[in-house]
Amino acid sequence: MLFAMVLFIVIPACRESFFKKSDMYDTIIIGAGIGGLVCGCYLAKAGMKVLIAEQHYKPGGYCTSFKRQGFTFDAAAHIFGGYKYGSLGKIFKELGVDKKVEIRKFDPSDIIITPDYKVSFWGDLDKTIENFQTAFPEESNKIKEFLYFLFSPEPNSFARIRSWTFKDLMDKYFEDDKLKAILSFPILANAGLPPSQISAFIGAKIFKEFYLDGGYYPGGNMQALPDALVEIFKESGGELRLSCLVKKIKVKDNKVTGVVLGDGEYISSKYVISNCDARQTFYKLLGRKAVGQDFLNKINSMIPSPSMFVLYLGLDTYFDTLSESGTKWFMLSYNIDKIYRSAEKGDFNNIDIYMVHVSPSNPKSLLAITIVSFKSKKYWENNKGKWIESFIKTIEKHSIPALTKHIVYKDAATPYTLYRYTLNYKGSARGWACTPSQLAVPDLRKPSFAQNLYLTGHWTTLGMGISGVVYVGYDTAKIILKKEKLGYNY
């Protein structure tokens, strides 16, 4: 345990010599989502002068909370993973997030309920394995082999299977179609893509970080997480501007020079990191002149991940059955591709994949999420109410009998709401769709046409969810600090 204690030594290298005196900031980060905040914390801690500009009046991106009629709801993200075994835990401890907020864990973190099985994901990995082995005894050895592979792959195992889908990975290990469906279900539920489309690497990452090491929750509500990061960022000398829209990223001689804000103010900076929507970054902030038509065509041909419909219910009672785990997933059939197609079509009378969650601090605030496509602003204006009612009925029928009579407050976020608050293209819940062909696109991390410009967050095609963006935010900072010979030691 002693070695797990992290000593953060900022090397006060002569900063001045690295940056032009005329630059107002060393780095400007666009977007105070979790990825941008983590990145900003590392850069500020190493002595860089950092500004984070966020268009919303709250930091957090999809990881915010809000209050209505006495109920506190998490807006979208409601849990995180990778704290014990993944890089997220290492990063949070290194930054001291765990000193600012209490981090709790649901055990089990998730329960998947199918017509024949109830499978729980426990903090104790062996217990989870046993759970699966009892349900599928004939696949016993393979289950163990698969789960151990996820935890200790060779460093280039996933590079080898970079063009595989998660279905390919499932087929390599298992015979039983129901087991394959149950193992694939969390991938569809969290990435919004069926196993036949999602990259094996991203699928495996979701499975490991969201399920085998999932179910973590900050004390209070999810807003506590960005709030803690903002505190750390500011204590390290960082500056955060809220309600501050960036209008342009300025590029001169193929190199970024700074940004222009909504009110026309120009701010110069050596580095610019975009943690916001990638289409916006290229189309609006940089523009065709800086990016080139070929690249814009490429971006235009890329597919975003689906959006989601988030139902918020304030209840007059507690449901004990709900608080026994982090998240309950209801899988009403084993045909994952069919579930996906139906979600993609988006028929409110046919919701057959969804999750229900109550937060530990606000057990009367219920959150339910299902996958949907964006459709149009007008569609949601006309149909939001119908979706709310139909979603409630579905939950009542399959999960919580007599739910309706306990509802004292109801509202929902449609894909358009998600777009409005975060400017994510088409209300996309997870950035680009994580298909093998959209995995690790180099220009979406460090565009070749603009030096000192980096992207971070879930539009980098490298990871999604909180654990995904925490890693990319950290790694982006690490690359810049290495370049600048500004470092830290453990």
Next chain:
Amino acid sequence: MVNNVEKEIISIISDVSGFDEEEIKPDTNFFQDLEIDSIKAIEITVAIEKKFKISVRDEDVPNITTLKQAVELVNTLINQKDTA
């Protein structure tokens, strides 16, 4: 040509790892010396494929652990492409 391939690969590895180009020597081990993890191994492989418009066979990936090996493999694949 060989030198160009090496230079391009060094530039890719430097971008992905953050290490200076001068620190990347022919025998530098990606995983032991350059902190390459699963994600970065994918980034490097994909970037090399896109840069040289080649496709690396899955079974060849475990053999790419140093710059020297990467350069040899890319040269072989480019030659195959040219003669195809």
